[in-house]
Amino acid sequence: MTVDLSVEIGGLKMKNPVMTASGTFGYGREYAHVVDLNRLGALVVKGTSVHPWAGNPPPRVAETPAGMLNAIGLENPGVDRVVKEELPALRAFHVPVVVNIVGHTVSEYVEVARRLDDSDGVAALEVNISCPNVAEGGLTFGTDPDQAFEVLRRVREVTRLPLIAKLTPNVTSVAEIARSVVEAGADAVSLINTLLGMSIDIETRRPVLGNTLGGLSGPAVKPVALRMVWEVAGAVSVPVIGMGGICNARDALEFLMAGASAVAVGTATFVDPTAPLKIVDGIEKYLKEKGFRKVTEVVGLARRS
Amino acid sequence: MTVDLSVEIGGLKMKNPVMTASGTFGYGREYAHVVDLNRLGALVVKGTSVHPWAGNPPPRVAETPAGMLNAIGLENPGVDRVVKEELPALRAFHVPVVVNIVGHTVSEYVEVARRLDDSDGVAALEVNISCPNVAEGGLTFGTDPDQAFEVLRRVREVTRLPLIAKLTPNVTSVAEIARSVVEAGADAVSLINTLLGMSIDIETRRPVLGNTLGGLSGPAVKPVALRMVWEVAGAVSVPVIGMGGICNARDALEFLMAGASAVAVGTATFVDPTAPLKIVDGIEKYLKEKGFRKVTEVVGLARRS
């Protein structure tokens, strides 16, 4: 008996529910000779802005118990070079490419979305609203329902691509933000981005990261990520992409059962670049053993009592 | 050369900056024969309500990567029995006893504070505002600056004991809540309480905890806790008590350098009941080696650049 692993996320068709997480898999190219990209549900590339961003001063990463902090600062060469130098090579693979977009103002988001909507080989946009809103004093768009709404509404106007809103966990009510972006036109939501954290070196007596604050990811955050996916899946009717600390098929199945229609794997690929593919295999094995025919049958299973 | 470890937290005098965390050290009695309670900076007892609370259905704890979830549900025998049956025994020790107070309505907080203000052997109150506000539909007091203000203001009216507001990390801006409770009269703030999380058993396909959601604690949350202490120490001028994942003296020193005047140790005592005392020793050793004379000299050290 074969199991149907395919899922559809707001118009984005994937052969299985496992994606890479933005910023942790480069542009795919870095791993293409050791990971069969064609077997991924989708490949999500790094945060991309209108103009090139230089990123934060080093050190940019630090290890923490069962997790890591990063403060890359969304370094990227800008949308023009991504379109010209990175996307063409990915067209050789049979994998939907999702571009994660970032901006310091609403119009920067709009501009990069417009450029990508015109480009070949982009299957969907993931709008990373965890960026500081420069006009509003640096508070991140994603922590305010109105600003999150505004970004998604304006981006929605300029693209027909499936639109995924990527939510930040650093909020009192992630469900409220989720409802807001869905109302603004998002076809799906993905979460969680990293939890704000920091670390101090007691020898130098200074913060470890060059940027002082960084984003926590990896197994340590999994319980928080799962809870937020549970809350959001109960609050909106669009598909949810779950991520945060997923290392193996068991973790991925927890997210699916909490209500996610797909999952993304980030930090775990640093330990094992083939983790996303092992997770695909593991999900398939579980479904077969338990007699499910489609992966969609387990989505939200833990919600029904 | 001896090092002065003593600190004062909003009127609460402690011989060293290391306390136990509420809910993780019972009433001290459970550990008194293996841990010299007199060597603790302060002993914080469990959340105490006006009436007895039954707590949540089991399972109440679950392990997570470098952390644990708990959903005890603040089970406690009520303030009368705590005053009658628990506090008297603690008076035999030379350790300040801080009582953590909880309520479902503002007047429940007020009532329990009033009762404790009348009692012997209470050195300070820690107001746990991570309780659902029953009147306001179950949102926790601590996620709303106005409700947090109201609880502290009203409790302040009925007690002269040093008042510590214990903040929840499940908010967009912990600094905003901190400012609010300080304005209401809190003499100090303590943080973090647990991060809301959950876990699913993929065999039973149900949430692991009887209560579905639980609070994440332990090393996994340390980077988030440290960041929040950093933010709050920069936002208010009252002393800050830092906690969240502290396992050893290095961890504790990170919190002190981030701006905490004292620290509390919770989950780590489950692994090693003597952890709080080892941390006292470790802090003293570090200070001696580095030539500090007082522990207060390292408070906020990482903030000065």
Add this chain to the structure above:
Amino acid sequence: MSWPEPEPSWNRFEARVLKVDHPREDHCLVVLEAPLIARRGKPGQFVHVRVGGEGFPVLRRPLSVAAFHPDRGEIELFFRIVGRGTKWLAQRKANDLLDLLGPLGRGFPTGPGGPWLLVGGGIGSAPLLSLAQAAQRRRIPVVVLLGAKQQAELVLASRFGELDARVHVATDDGSMGVKGPVTSLLADQLKQNEPPAVVYACGPKPMLKKVKEMTRGQAFPCYLSLEERMACGVGACLGCSCAAETTGTARATTCTEGGTGCENLVQENKVTDLLPGPVGYVRVCVDGPVFEAGEVSLD
């Protein structure tokens, strides 16, 4: 029938591993040098074992003491390898040190009369072995009913035999003894002429529930050893709660009226057992892990 003395004096020990044995791939027997626990511990008590290094995993693992050897100063742990912690434990080598808290909990209450009827399901037979030891020392006749999925899991059966216990066996697949659940053996036993003086049971929850039903209203008491997820293991965190059979208030009443098991709870001043409210909870780590069947709700 009297409960063993409360044990306020648990301590933390570095116990030396003397032997690690794998009678089956997924079962493990560890012999430890732990003289104080070996001498002071009672059947049914457990130790809380630290696993892994440097603070991870964050929780200790509760394991019953399967056998006490006060003469040699040794204890035995017998467990199934189910997850990260037990896997780590099973990889220990002779002379490694294990960090443990113990002896913890309230063991099995025992009286002078026999015979004792022991009912063990799967790995639940572990704590019963120490009871069989005690019975042998006190020359009390013991009947042991052991159940498991298959013969291979009945690795402790011969150990009970060595302790002069009469052993009956049931397996789900019939590969050893009677085919069926261990409770079918219990049904047979309860039909016999001589009733047991007491029934002790340990095993999976559905089995314990069945045993509780089958022994309800009988003249002899029935004691169950429960498992629950634990953080502190010593009564401080309220993490290991199990619902009391009746509501807290009702239990409090029972207690003042002098009900059997509850009496002891009151004597030992366990405030949290007696909460008024919709549900009362008991702590498996200090109020148990052994309870009178009537005290706890197994739903």
Add this chain to the structure above:
Amino acid sequence: MSWPEPEPSWNRFEARVLKVDHPREDHCLVVLEAPLIARRGKPGQFVHVRVGGEGFPVLRRPLSVAAFHPDRGEIELFFRIVGRGTKWLAQRKANDLLDLLGPLGRGFPTGPGGPWLLVGGGIGSAPLLSLAQAAQRRRIPVVVLLGAKQQAELVLASRFGELDARVHVATDDGSMGVKGPVTSLLADQLKQNEPPAVVYACGPKPMLKKVKEMTRGQAFPCYLSLEERMACGVGACLGCSCAAETTGTARATTCTEGGTGCENLVQENKVTDLLPGPVGYVRVCVDGPVFEAGEVSLD
């Protein structure tokens, strides 16, 4: 002077541990069976080693290959035990398997001319050993300057000697060789009649900074091997950035104009190096770990 071929074909290996040696309590030498890396790797490249089990810690540890033995299919790692990961590594036993990615990074560029001057501070001498190996094979004369706190830390000195290198030593406490920093030896060398064809250095940042200053404007190139905290190790996460000496824009200009080291960056199409903006960053894992001294800012 030409950079080694870019190595797009790193892979993941299960390498068998052949030997674990502790020349000093806090230093460790591990010999691994890793034939492909032994044959294809270049001096200055590194491996990214998984430490611990079951996904914790979450980050691999970067370690230079201290010696390549293509004939025997072996490589050597030499490291100081500083934290959790290196401690775990140092506890491996023969026949354990290590999970590693490699060979990674851009090694030392080499040319036919000599002599080579190698400057190593502390454990920074490790990657230089593989250069001395290469020099011996190619019969290029090598002078090695080694610095350390005390004699005991100079455990690799004899290995350089075996490779026919001329070794000079400096220690902070004067317990071996000259008393003072290794850069004082460098000053002496640079005063000699015959200038080196190239200087290679690895060690703590302050030392590298000094070496960079001392070799600035000289006729011979100077290459530094840097360390930075890494996540992926393969260029995907931008976690290991180091500031470029000039701003991104300026470097881009230098490159079109044909500057020395930068040329190679352009050839290898490393987009992220050439960002316009206030600061340009290079990735230590794929753009390095070896850089021309002029390329990177060490402030």
